[in-house]
Amino acid sequence: MQTKNLVPGSTQMLLMRLLQEQDMYGYQMIEELARRSNDTFSLKAGTLYPILHVLEQEGKIESYEAAGIAGKPRKYYHLTRSGRQALEVQQKEWDRVSTAINHVLRPAQLQRGNG
Numbered sequence: 001m002q003t004k005n006l007v008p009g010s011t012q013m014l015l016m017r018l019l020q021e022q023d024m025y026g027y028q029m030i031e032e033l034a035r036r037s038n039d040t041f042s043l044k045a046g047t048l049y050p051i052l053h054v055l056e057q058e059g060k061i062e063s064y065e066a067a068g069i070a071g072k073p074r075k076y077y078h079l080t081r082s083g084r085q086a087l088e089v090q091q092k093e094w095d096r097v098s099t100a101i102n103h104v105l106r107p108a109q110l111q112r113g114n115g
Helices: 010-021 026-038 045-057 081-105 107-114
Strands: 061-067 073-081
Touching: 010 045, 010 073, 010 081, 010 107, 026 045, 026 073, 045 061, 073 081, 081 107
Parallel strands: none
Antiparallel strands: 061 073
């Protein structure tokens, strides 16, 4: 699928958006992202964990261990204040860019909707 080429850099934003709602562990993020996107965004662990590592190095997320359902410790991720600020900036930029793209792709539809 060409999705990862279509929206470069958006994966970080999507993961931070999930973490804005609640702390999650890796597999939980993979499942939730796939569910919400109707399987459009289907991450593999080998893709997810390097992204989480970068976000953690940048101070946008933090990790901690907590007992999972079966009592086995899991590594959970938490969005930091810096991450919340970065997400807000990225979401505003995404809104700006996606609006501009829609104006190019669907000019007639937008004119009818605005008039």
